[in-house]
Amino acid sequence: MARLAQRRAQRCASGSPIRARSSSTPRWERRCSSADSTSRKRARPRLAREVLSIHRAHVEAGAELLLANTFGARPPTRAELTAALSLARKAGARYAAVALWTGLPTAELAETARAAAGAGADALWLETAMHADQACRALEAALGAGELPVAITLAFSAFPAGDAPADVYGPPLAQLASQGASVVGLNCGPWDAHGASGRTTELAVLVRALSSALPVPLALKPDAGARTPGAWAAAVADAARSGAALVGGCCGTGAPHLRALRDELANRANPRG
Numbered sequence: 637m638a639r640l641a642q643r644r645a646q647r648c649a650s651g652s653p654i655r656a657r658s659s660s661t662p663r664w665e666r667r668c669s670s671a672d673s674t675s676r677k678r679a680r681p682r683l684a685r686e687v688l689s690i691h692r693a694h695v696e697a698g699a700e701l702l703l704a705n706t707f708g709a710r711p712p713t714r715a716e717l718t719a720a721l722s723l724a725r726k727a728g729a730r731y732a733a734v735a736l737w738t739g740l741p742t743a744e745l746a747e748t749a750r751a752a753a754g755a756g757a758d759a760l761w762l763e764t765a766m767h768a769d770q771a772c773r774a775l776e777a778a779l780g781a782g783e784l785p786v787a788i789t790l791a792f793s794a795f796p797a798g799d800a801p802a803d804v805y806g807p808p809l810a811q812l813a814s815q816g817a818s819v820v821g822l823n824c825g826p827w828d829a830h831g832a833s834g835r836t837t838e839l840a841v842l843v844r845a846l847s848s849a850l851p852v853p854l855a856l857k858p859d860a861g862a863r864t865p866g867a868w869a870a871a872v873a874d875a876a877r878s879g880a881a882l883v884g885g886c887c888g889t890g891a892p893h894l895r896a897l898r899d900e901l902a903n904r905a906n907p908r909g
Contacts, residue, residue, distance in 0.1 A: 684723060691727030693891040698898030701882070702729035703761050711740055711748040718755050731758040738765040738774035738788065745774055749781035762788040763823050763857070768808035772815060779816045787819035787855055787882075788812055792827040802845035813852045821855030824886045840874035847879025856880040860888030869896035873904060 687705055694702060704720035706712040712720065717734060724732035734752040736745060749760055760778050765771035771788055778786045790808060809820045827839060839858070847854040856875050860868055868889065876883045885893050 688723050695728045697891040697894035701731040703733050703735035707735040711744045714751050721755050733759040733761040735761045738762045738770050742777035746777040746781035749778045753782040753784045759785045764791045785818035788817050789821040789823040791824045792822050801842050819853045819855050823857035825859035827858040839871050840878040843875040843880050844878040853881035855882040857884045857886045859886040865892040865896040868893050869900040873900040
């Protein structure tokens with residue numbers, strides 16, 4: 637945690653958020669589950685190359701933190717977890733975290749958290765919480781299982797839209813921070829549901845309100861929605877400049893989105909005369 641926290645502090649001091657990216661590829665071990673054993677053995681190297689290629693594309697596009705492709709409706713096996721982390725490291729990630737769904741049974745989540753620490757993960761990333769109680773239970777299980785720092789994010793669509801979305805998301809995020817989360821935030825979508833037009837400024841206003849009230853860094857991982865990489869990057873860059881310390885992409889985003897975000901942030905930091 638010290639390395640990640642120190643790096644995050646350095647980037648925030650320079651006005652640059654850490655860019656995170658999770659692989660949208662299903663776990664490569666699991667994609668062979670319905671095949672016979674011979675087919676599984678033949679398919680694994682190909683699927684591993686596929687995941688590695690995606691990870692490398694994300695790193696080349698500017699990602700500093702990769703979320704290993706461990707997110708799913710069941711926890712990864714130890715072999716899957718080790719393989720997934722190895723691929724993220726091999727891709728050149730500065731940091732590699734184990735991504736898990738907050739809806740996993742707490743006992744299984746805790747066991748995976750212990751395995752992640754033993755496998756050398758830099759952090760646990762719990763995401764897509766569908767309600768506050770689910771998030772709190774998942775965080776408690778993860779924190780009680782080991783010493784890894786834990787980031788946790790609520791799904792944008794998990795809470796009803798309202799005139800003041802910061803009042804909807806703020807209390808549960810503050811609760812998670814007080815419970816011991818190192819990073820809290822929002823992911824997935826629809827992240828433009830809180831405004832009639834979905835203008836880029838609306839996400840920035842939400843982030844500004846949340847980040848100013850939270851004692852820990854705010855993470856933001858919106859999905860692609862119907863936006864082009866450029867439009868998505870403009871909205872996320874607005875949010876980054878408004879206080880999001882870790883930014884990245886969720887469903888539907890890829891290397892083009894990260895590349896556009898990297899360039900958008902660079903252009904805003906060094907505007908041409």
